[in-house]
Amino acid sequence: xxxxxxxxxxxxxxxxxxxxxxxxxxxxxxxxxxxxxxxxxxxxxxxxxxxxxxxxxxxxxxxxxxxxxxxxxxxxxxxxxxxxxxxxxxxxxxxxxxxxxxxxxxxxxxxxxxxxxxxxxxxxxxxxxxxxxxxxxxxxxxxxxxxxxxxxxxxxxxxxxxxxxxxxxxxxxxxxxxxxxxxxxxxxxxxxxxxxxxxxxxxxxxxxxxxxxxxxxxxxxxxxxxxxxxxxxxxxxxxxxxxxxxxxxxxxxxxxxxxxxxxxxxxxxxxxxxxxxxxxxxxxxxxxxxxxxxxxxxxxxxxxxxxxxxxxxxxxxxxxxxxxxxxxxxxxxxxxxxxxxxxxxxxxxxxxxxxxxxxxxxxxxxxxxxxxxxxxxxxxxxxxxxxxxxxxxxxxxxxxxxxxxxxxxxxxxxxxxxxxxxxxxxxxxxxxxxxxxxxxxxxxxxxxxxxxxxxxxxxxxxxxxxxxxxxxxxxxxxxxxxxxxxxxxxxxxxxxxxx
Amino acid sequence: xxxxxxxxxxxxxxxxxxxxxxxxxxxxxxxxxxxxxxxxxxxxxxxxxxxxxxxxxxxxxxxxxxxxxxxxxxxxxxxxxxxxxxxxxxxxxxxxxxxxxxxxxxxxxxxxxxxxxxxxxxxxxxxxxxxxxxxxxxxxxxxxxxxxxxxxxxxxxxxxxxxxxxxxxxxxxxxxxxxxxxxxxxxxxxxxxxxxxxxxxxxxxxxxxxxxxxxxxxxxxxxxxxxxxxxxxxxxxxxxxxxxxxxxxxxxxxxxxxxxxxxxxxxxxxxxxxxxxxxxxxxxxxxxxxxxxxxxxxxxx
Numbered sequence: 099x100x101x102x103x104x105x106x107x108x109x110x111x112x113x114x115x116x117x118x119x120x121x122x123x124x125x126x127x128x129x130x131x132x133x134x135x136x137x138x139x140x141x142x143x144x145x146x147x148x149x150x151x152x153x154x155x156x157x158x159x160x161x162x163x164x165x166x167x168x169x170x171x172x173x174x175x176x177x178x179x180x181x182x183x184x185x186x187x188x189x190x191x192x193x194x195x196x197x198x199x200x201x202x203x204x205x206x207x208x209x210x211x212x213x214x215x216x217x218x219x220x221x222x223x224x225x226x227x228x229x230x231x232x233x234x235x236x237x238x239x240x241x242x243x244x245x246x247x248x249x250x251x252x253x254x255x256x257x258x259x260x261x262x263x264x265x266x267x268x269x270x271x272x273x274x275x276x277x278x279x280x281x282x283x284x285x286x287x288x289x290x291x292x293x294x295x296x297x298x299x300x301x302x303x304x305x306x307x308x309x310x311x312x313x314x315x316x317x318x319x320x321x322x323x324x325x326x327x328x329x330x331x332x333x334x335x336x337x338x339x340x341x342x343x344x345x346x347x348x349x350x351x352x353x354x355x356x357x358x359x360x361x362x363x364x365x366x367x368x369x370x371x372x373x374x375x376x377x378x379x380x381x382x383x384x385x386x387x388x389x390x391x392x393x394x395x396x397x398x399x400x401x402x403x404x405x406x407x408x409x410x411x412x413x414x415x416x417x418x419x420x421x422x423x424x425x426x427x428x429x430x431x432x433x434x435x436x437x438x439x440x441x442x443x444x445x446x447x448x449x450x451x452x453x454x455x456x457x458x459x460x461x462x463x464x465x466x467x468x469x470x471x472x473x474x475x476x477x478x479x480x481x482x483x484x485x486x487x488x489x490x491x492x493x494x495x496x497x498x499x500x501x502x503x504x505x506x507x508x509x510x511x512x513x514x515x516x517x518x519x520x521x522x523x524x525x526x527x528x529x530x531x532x533x534x535x536x537x538x539x540x541x542x543x544x545x546x547x548x549x550x551x552x553x554x555x556x557x558x559x560x561x562x563x564x565x566x567x568x569x570x571x572x573x574x575x576x577x578x579x580x581x582x583x584x585x586x587x588x589x590x591x592x593x594x595x596x597x
Numbered sequence: 598x599x600x601x602x603x604x605x606x607x608x609x610x611x612x613x614x615x616x617x618x619x620x621x622x623x624x625x626x627x628x629x630x631x632x633x634x635x636x637x638x639x640x641x642x643x644x645x646x647x648x649x650x651x652x653x654x655x656x657x658x659x660x661x662x663x664x665x666x667x668x669x670x671x672x673x674x675x676x677x678x679x680x681x682x683x684x685x686x687x688x689x690x691x692x693x694x695x696x697x698x699x700x701x702x703x704x705x706x707x708x709x710x711x712x713x714x715x716x717x718x719x720x721x722x723x724x725x726x727x728x729x730x731x732x733x734x735x736x737x738x739x740x741x742x743x744x745x746x747x748x749x750x751x752x753x754x755x756x757x758x759x760x761x762x763x764x765x766x767x768x769x770x771x772x773x774x775x776x777x778x779x780x781x782x783x784x785x786x787x788x789x790x791x792x793x794x795x796x797x798x799x800x801x802x803x804x805x806x807x808x809x810x811x812x813x814x815x816x817x818x819x820x821x822x823x824x825x826x827x828x829x830x831x832x833x834x835x836x837x838x839x840x841x842x843x844x845x846x847x848x849x850x851x852x853x854x855x856x857x858x859x860x861x862x863x864x865x866x867x868x869x870x871x872x873x874x875x876x877x878x879x880x881x882x883x884x885x886x887x888x889x890x891x892x893x894x895x896x897x898x
Contacts, residue, residue: 241712241795248792263716263869353796355788355866361623427785427865435868578716579869582793 100126101168106466106533108165109317112546115154115169115529120178123170127155128184131447136160138447138460140533140542142191144199145555150174151199156531156544160465165531174199174219180206187447190563213273213596217281228271230257237261241578245274252592256581263577268570275596283556289315289389289520296543297384300560300594302342305334306536307558307594308387310543313468313532315389318524318545324515325470327392332470333507334374334383336500339537341370343493343500344415346589350490351422353583354431362418369407376403390520401508408501419494432487436572436584439484443568450539452565452588455492456484462535474503484572489587526551538562538591560594600675600827603843607850608816608823609634614851615783618858633819640812648805650710658705659810659817665698666817666824673827674749676834676842685746688736692729695780698817699725706802713794717801720869724786724798727876728779734883735772738765742890748831756835765889766832772882773832774853777825779876781818784861786872796869826850 100122102115118126131137142155150173157166172178180203181188192203193212200219203209211218214225233240238261245253253274259267282295296311297304309331316323344367351359371381378386378394386394422428438448440457453460461478463471479495481488526549534541539561548554569588573581613630620627647656669691671681680687703722706714740746742762743754756762779786782799794801803814830849834842867875891897 239712241716243795248794351865353791353793355784355791355861356864357619357623357790357862361625365624425865427867430871431865431868577869579796581795 101166103164104167105163106468107313107317109528109530112527112529115167118168118170120170120172123168124179124181126168127157128181130157130166131185131187135444139187141544141557141559142188143557144195145546158466163466174201177202177204179204182206186445213276215276216278225273231269233259254592258578260578265573265576265578268573270566270570272592272595275593279597280556280558284553293388299558300591301382303536303538304383305338305387306534306541309335310532310534310541312387312389314530314543314545317530318528318547319521320525321390326512326515328469329512330392330396331387333396334386336503337370338383340497340500341367342537343497347493349586350583353586354428356428359422366411366415369411373404373407392514395514396511398511401511404508408504432490433485435486435580436576437485438568438572442571446567447564448568449564450561451492452539452568454478455481455488457482462533462540466533486583486587523551558597560591562590562595565590566595598681599678600673600680601670603675603846604670604823604827607826608819611822611850611854612819614854615858618855619862622862637812637816641809643808645808645810648709651708655705655708658701659806659813661701662698663813663817665694666820668694670820670824672748673824674752674831677753677836679749683747683749687747692732702802709805713801714804717798720798721802723873724779724876727873728776731772731879731883732776734880734887735769738887738890742893752831753836759893761893765886768882768886769832770829772879773825773828775879781821783857785864785867788866826853829853
């Protein structure tokens with residue numbers, strides 16, 4: 099076998115992952131994804147072992163629920179043929195490996211820095227000297243936006259090349275939010291410190307990242323998870339999805355200057371996040387999810403409260419959505435704006451919402467289900483036009499779907515299981531992988547343990563990692579004044595990308 | 598003199614009413630009606646900060662812009678009372694003195710060298726260019742209908758001929774109302790509340806102004822609203838006596854402000870490329886008024 103087959107949240111001994119030479123590794127992984135729309139790369143990273151670099155590539159197959167893991171031992175001074183030359187979805191992974199370890203890739207079309215990490219291979223490069231794609235023309239002009247964003251959200255620099263009002267090219271430079279999260283996971287030894295780190299990978303995906311971390315931790319320590327914890331996590335993920343989608347709808351209304359929509363959706367979001375406060379003491383669900391423990395059991399009282407919250411939410415949400423999707427003004431702004439083709443989404447390996455809005459069925463909840471999603475029988479919502487309207491409609495439909503799941507779940511609140519001891523030591527020499535469908539898309543956490551049971555490497559992949567490229571493609575040939583709604587309709591994470 | 602005073606009074610509360618309407622429609626309590634005025638007063642007490650890349654043009658622009666609006670105000674009449682200045686052909690003076698102010702606003706924005714402000718300036722120039730024919734065809738038709746060429750005489754004689762002219766006045770009010778939105782960069786052409794530089798038109802041009810200069814620009818905007826409101830009032834009041842005309846003036850001004858607030862609450866903004874189409878379509882509405890004027894004059898029989 100050239101690769102090991104694992105399932106979501108599974109554990110595999112490091113020695114069981116086949117070590118190939120780079121040529122075989124290259125052929126295997128590019129061959130796996132090329133012409134296979136059901137497969138995509140969920141994680142590809144390198145870590146130092148035995149004075150050389152071990153590359154690990156995980157390709158997920160959505161039809162068979164399998165993840166193909168293969169590896170390859172290379173030296174940092176080696177020159178390697180870029181897999182990007184065959185399959186574009188490896189583009190950012192290879193840039194990351196190049197930046198972190200200094201591997202020189204041949205035939206990589208866009209070998210630029212990703213995020214300027216503090217422990218990068220080439221310290222002489224600084225974020226101020228990013229090599230932007232430039233033009234030399236009297237007809238075209240460049241517009242630079244950021245890194246300070248107009249809405250004082252997160253920092254990122256956008257460089258447009260425009261012909262008048264029309265965007266020809268957009269290059270997105272990130273890295274301003276880099277905190278060294280992956281490195282901190284290794285340095286902080288306490289579980290509480292690590293789970294707090296996971297909560298803060300991206301402030302809007304607290305439930306998503308914490309569930310991914312907890313699942314990795316639990317499979318590494320060999321814990322069985324009782325149903326009440328799975329229940330709480332599913333509930334938290336769906337509630338987070340609803341809350342963030344509602345907030346996004348409000349923000350999209352702001353961007354087309356539709357005040358009513360902004361006011362109503364904004365008001366609707368508040369009771370949802372307040373319910374998190376009621377449940378776990380924090381509006382962003384921080385502290386709610388802990389590996390192996392049910393810190394805030396979901397009670398019958400909370401279930402009836404959630405039912406009231408949903409019952410008051412639903413009529414207003416439906417009324418507002420009817421108005422929003424009947425108003426010619428908003429429709430004319432959303433329709434056929436920021437279109438990304440299915441082929442492009444496929445080639446860049448888009449995941450989550452950004453894939454589903456363009457006709458690509460990528461949803462971990464149905465393809466690699468964990469938690470209670472199998473019992474819910476999840477069917478992903480798919481839109482086909484790839485424009486802003488598709489992304490807005492996708493949000494509306496996913497909110498409805500999540501609402502239905504929440505109602506279904508709280509009909510049967512499982513009894514609280516007795517608290518079990520969380521093991522402090524992890525199984526040595528293991529590789530663990532967890533995939534979670536956060537509201538934005540597929541979150542992938544991978545961990546590798548040393549022979550002494552300590553973490554050797556921790557790798558995080560936020561869906562934004564792939565999807566920023568989808569934004570850059572979507573704005574081509576659009577008016578520059580439509581960039582804000584394109585950006586907001588993707589609502590990607592800066593800090594989730596920069597780590 | 599009367600029109601000057603009335604316009605200044607109307608300007609004091611116009612933007613306040615818009616903001617208050619918007620806040621009520623969105624379920625907020627909202628700021629008081631005089632909040633925009635208080636903001637301007639606060640800005641007048643503050644110092645202006647200038648960027649190193651700007652020249653004297655940038656400093657000159659707000660004053661020229663403000664004084665152009667005040668000059669335009671002078672020729673606006675009120676029913677049977679003349680404006681402070683009135684001469685034949687004063688509507689041309691009105692249009693181009695406003696254009697002069699806008700020109701300085703645009704070159705002031707270009708002076709900063711910012712790519713955003715350049716974009717905003719080019720958009721504003723484009724819109725003004727397309728809005729100009731609508732204004733001239735409109736006032737030209739009224740001049741043709743009445744046989745006079747000064748604002749005061751046109752408006753005084755507008756309804757003397759036949760009551761059908763009120764139908765034309767409604768069309769004209771629509772055109773002037775839309776010009777008011779364009780000139781003041783309001784919805785659905787521009788969103789004064791947006792924080793996104795890439796979508797701004799007027800707001801992005803004044804990004805670099807601060808303190809006293811910003812106060813001048815904002816107060817010029819408030820005056821401009823009332824000036825266009827006064828034009829709409831003039832279309833209807835004709836030679837009504839003052840005891841009816843003055844309440845009508847304030848009612849129409851307040852109504853215009855509330856309608857503006859309503860538009861900004863319940864409509865989305867146009868796509869940038871549709872703005873030009875829409876503005877150009879205003880000219881065809883003006884042409885309707887032109888044909889109406891020809892009909893009334895019996896040119897087709």
